[in-house]
Amino acid sequence: MAGIADFLDSLVGGFDLICYSIVIGGLFWGLFVLRPWNDTTESSTVLSQKTVQLIYKGGFYLAGAQLFKIVLKVWLMTAILERWPFPEFAETTQFVVGITRFLLTLLLAGYCFQFLRNNANSKTNWLIALLVAFPMIISGAWLVHAAGRFDNQSLLMSLTVIHQLAAAAWVGGVLQLVNLWLLKKDKQVSSQLWPLMLSRFSVLGVSSVIVILLSGLPIALQYIDSWNGLIGTGYGNLLVVKLILMALALGFAILNKRAVTDYQANANDCALIKRVPHYVEAESLVLITLLFTAASLASQPPAIDIPTLTTSWEEVLNTFHPQIPQTTSPTHSALLAGEAGRVAIIDQVPSIAATEWSNYNHNIAGIFLTVMSFLAMLSYVRKLPITPPILNKYLVITNYWPLGFVCLGVFLFFRSDAETWPLGPIGFWESTFNNGEVLQHRIATFLVLFLGIFELSARLTQNPKSKLPYVFPILAAFGGLMLLTHSHVGFQAKSAFLIQVGHTTMGIFSLILACGRWLELKLDRPGKEFAGFVSVAALFQIGIILMFYREPLY
């Protein structure tokens, strides 16, 4: 059961950060953007009540997540150490501060539920809520990476808390914008609030990004001491991923800012109504992924601590080097024969069969995706006005490209974990729930299968109001999230990193795939087609990476 505990532990880390952003970002939103005490119209009151609702609900969930984290730690320790971890665990900083933070979060959520909810237009109530949140924010300092460090501990703990606060202000604010848009769409709030809040949030958003960078830079310099550390370690790699995701989110933020400026200058609300809400949705998707990446980053050893395990940039580049895909697989018996030596601690013998088995899986999956995405790109050619009708007739077949996902899902089900059912001796349930990596592969397999079924149905449906098309971008985003937090056991640190770097790159493309498809469904022409093409082009890139994938010998 350690696999599940470990899996949930990581999951709760990301969920915790999302709830934290909803609570703390919501408070900043209320104090600096909404300012409900200045506007007590019915429309504004509805918005402030909904904002407070989000805050206290987020607070209760955050308290639950905090408590669950402690339970999971106990579960994980019992499974790994094979004994009950008490009373020793009760004396650790993690337990004491974890319980304290749980109680402080409960206090904050309780205050917002009891007092702020009943008078959401009172400035005093908002200020008291921030005051009540303060000890909870501070307590978080003992639960971060820096708490275990020997050098500059206090400085790093403080900077991390500031970094988290700024990130919460940004992410929480963007989530509040989504909330506002949904309320506006339901005609629960005045349409005037949309441009007003967007404009006010621009200031908070820009300030948050500046603080994120100012607090993040010294932390990065403390944990990464060389360019190689940035490029050649898991910690550095995830930091680069965070920067790329941040750049993506900032791209959407800039588009929003431009639309607001355009509206203020010309009173033209076309972009503000038709495009900005969907950019905000895509930005939320990116930022949520960013939070999960941040949670994953916290479990990586800092680059400065592992100079001998750092990979050179040449080795990293070599991972993406084009090569002939491996289209023949070692036999299942050859693979199993090498397993005992591969997993041994003493007299370990690297298994060529295991490496080739994995290469084959990745390369064939790459061929599937490359062909599918190529067909998908051709389907956009059909939509061009210059495409001759005769060609259009033959290109109809390109609409069925999502069928490839179904075939890929079946392939992965049989090939992902050779030592488990249906090919290997370990049973389905036993392998799924005792090994986090197998569990991850099983989820990925079902994810791919569902992707195919949903997307094919979505593209063939005649119902223009169907919600089916939205399933694909949601699942693709989650797939990306999984790739960004993917890890392998049984590898040396360098090998594990070389695998990670390919997976994280594909994770970024998955997110682009998700955002592109989402925007294709939401935007008007010509942005619609452009976003759709970018989406399938990202899928093509994933296919190419997989097609050239080479696993290190281990």
Next chain:
Amino acid sequence: MRKWFQLAALIGILAPIELVSAHAVVTAYSLKSIPIHAHQADKVELTFNSKIELGLSQVYLVRKGDKHALLKVESGHKQGEVIVYIPALEPGEYAIKFKVFAADGHLTEDIIHFSVS
């Protein structure tokens, strides 16, 4: 439709997995410069990059055939230092396998190989 969305969300929620977190790492160990000699009980110093909760940590000696034996450990004088007591050993290949709980809440497992001559 709502059910399908819930199913999609469920799959998504189950998506982000990460295996045993790995923050605490050994930055130095005495075996690099001081080898273990056969038939002599000895001790090995492991230096971690993070504070370690020793009460929640285990260090094993792994012998040929992957046989595990729990070793006695105590804190060293330096920050992050853990002293591991090794019994008298026959010449051969061995490993120290540790499961440590770092002060930042991460559980880490790792292996250090060594020879006795």
